[in-house]
Amino acid sequence: MVEPSLVLYGAPYERAVEVLEETLRETGARYALLIDRKGFVLAHKEALWAPKPPPLDTLATLVASNAAATQALAKLLGEACFQEEVHQGERMGLYVDEAGEHALLVLVFDETAPLGKVKLHGKRAAEALARIAEEALANPPRLALDTEYREGAEALLDDLLRN
Amino acid sequence: MSTINFANREINFKIVYYGPGLSGKTTNLKWIYSKVPEGRKGEMVSLATEDERTLFFDFLPLDIGEVKGFKTRFHLYTVPGQVFYNASRKLILRGVDGIVFVADSAPGRLRANAESMRNMRENLAEYGLTLNDVPIVIQVNKRDLPDALPVEMVRAVVDPEGRFPVLEAVATEGKGVFETLKEVSRLVLARVAGGS
Ligand SMILES: Nc1nc2c(ncn2[C@@H]2O[C@H](COP(=O)(O)OP(=O)(O)O)[C@@H](O)[C@H]2O)c(=O)[nH]1
Ligand SMILES: [Mg+2]
Numbered sequence: 414m415v416e417p418s419l420v421l422y423g424a425p426y427e428r429a430v431e432v433l434e435e436t437l438r439e440t441g442a443r444y445a446l447l448i449d450r451k452g453f454v455l456a457h458k459e460a461l462w463a464p465k466p467p468p469l470d471t472l473a474t475l476v477a478s479n480a481a482a483t484q485a486l487a488k489l490l491g492e493a494c495f496q497e498e499v500h501q502g503e504r505m506g507l508y509v510d511e512a513g514e515h516a517l518l519v520l521v522f523d524e525t526a527p528l529g530k531v532k533l534h535g536k537r538a539a540e541a542l543a544r545i546a547e548e549a550l551a552n553p554p555r556l557a558l559d560t561e562y563r564e565g566a567e568a569l570l571d572d573l574l575r576n
Numbered sequence: 577m578s579t580i581n582f583a584n585r586e587i588n589f590k591i592v593y594y595g596p597g598l599s600g601k602t603t604n605l606k607w608i609y610s611k612v613p614e615g616r617k618g619e620m621v622s623l624a625t626e627d628e629r630t631l632f633f634d635f636l637p638l639d640i641g642e643v644k645g646f647k648t649r650f651h652l653y654t655v656p657g658q659v660f661y662n663a664s665r666k667l668i669l670r671g672v673d674g675i676v677f678v679a680d681s682a683p684g685r686l687r688a689n690a691e692s693m694r695n696m697r698e699n700l701a702e703y704g705l706t707l708n709d710v711p712i713v714i715q716v717n718k719r720d721l722p723d724a725l726p727v728e729m730v731r732a733v734v735d736p737e738g739r740f741p742v743l744e745a746v747a748t749e750g751k752g753v754f755e756t757l758k759e760v761s762r763l764v765l766a767r768v769a770g771g772s
Contacts, residue, residue, distance in 0.1 A: 451671035
C-alpha cells in the first residue's frame with residue numbers, strides 16, 4: 414500500500430498521550446488531538462476543566478481536509494509545505510501543525526490560552542509526535558482481523574442498513 | 577488502508593462516492609443520513625456552494641457497533657463531480673478503502689460517466705493505485721428516468737471488462753442505496769479480514 418497505515422499501539426500510544434497531556438498543561442489549551450492525514454483520530458486528550466468537545470470525527474475530518482488543501486496550495490506556489498496554521502475567532506482558536514509526514518497535531522484553545530505559548534509548545538509537541546509516529550510506522554503491529562471479525566461486521570451492517 | 581486504533585479498539589474505513597457531477601452522490605449520503613438511527617451516525621458535513629453543488633466533499637461517519645471488541649466505523653465521503661474541482665477530488669481519495677462509482681443513467685451523461693471513470697483512474701494512479709487495488713462497486717443511478725439508458729450501456733462505458741459489481745438505484749427514493757453501501761462494505765471487509 415502506498416499510504417501506510419499509521420497505527421498507534423502500546424508504548425508509542427502511551428507516549429503520544431503523554432505528549433498531548435503535557436501540551437495541554439503547558440499551553441492551557443482545551444483539547445489536543447493527534448490525527449492521521451485521512452482525518453481519523455489516533456489519540457486525544459481533553460483538559461479536565463474543559464467543556465464537552467465538539468464531535469471529534471468531524472473536527473478531524475475538517476482539519477485533515479483543510480491541511481491537505483493547504484499543502485496542495487503550498488505546492489502550487491512552489492513551497493514544500495506551509496508549516497503550522499492558526500485560526501482564531503473571538504473566543505476559540507485552532508492550532509494545526511504537521512507531526513511528520515503522516516499525522517497532524519491539533520490544539521483547540523480558548524481566550525485564556527496565550528497564543529505565544531500555544532505556538533511554542535505546539536511546535537515542540539508536533540516534533541515529538543512526529544518521532545513517535547515514525548517509530549510506530551517502522552514497527553506496525555500485526556492485524557488481528559480475521560474471518561470472524563468480517564462476519565460480525567457484516568451482520569451489524571445488515572442490521573443497520575435495513576430498508 | 578483502514579485505520580486501526582488498537583489503543584481505543586477502533587477500526588475505521590474510508591468509503592468514497594465518486595462519479596460525474598449531478599449523478600446522485602450527495603443524494604446517496606443524504607438518504608443514508610435520514611435512515612440511520614441517532615447514535616449510529618455523526619453529523620453530516622457538506623461543504624457545498626449556495627446552490628447545493630458539492631464544493632469540497634460531503635462527510636458522514638457511521639458507527640456500525642462493536643465487533644470482537646473493536647468499535648467499527650465507516651467514514652463516507654463524496655467528491656465534487658464537476659470537472660474543474662479535480663484538485664479536491666484527488667485529495668479526498670487519499671487513504672481510500674473502498675469506492676462507490678455513481679453513474680448517471682441519463683442519455684446525455686454517458687460521456688460524463690466515462691470521463692469521470694477515467695479521471696478516477698488517473699487520480700488513483702497519483703497515489704500509486706490501480707483499479708485493482710481498491711474495492712469498487714458501480715451504482716447505476718436514476719433508473720426512474722423515463723429515458724434512462726439500459727444498464728448494460730452505462731456499464732459498457734465505465735467498466736467495459738465487467739470487473740465490478742453493478743447495482744441499480746433510484747437514490748432519491750432510496751432504492752439501491754443501502755444495497756450499494758452493503759456491497760462495497762463487504763468487499764472492503766473481505767480485503768482486510770480474509771476470505772472473499
Ligand atoms: N430522477 C432522479 N433524480 C435524482 C436521483 N438521484 C439524484 N437525483 C437528482 O439529481 C440531482 C443531483 O444530485 P446530487 O446528489 O446533488 O448529485 P452529485 O453531484 O452526484 O452529488 C438532484 O437534483 C437530485 O435530486 C435519482 O435516482 N433519480
Ligand atoms: Mg454532490
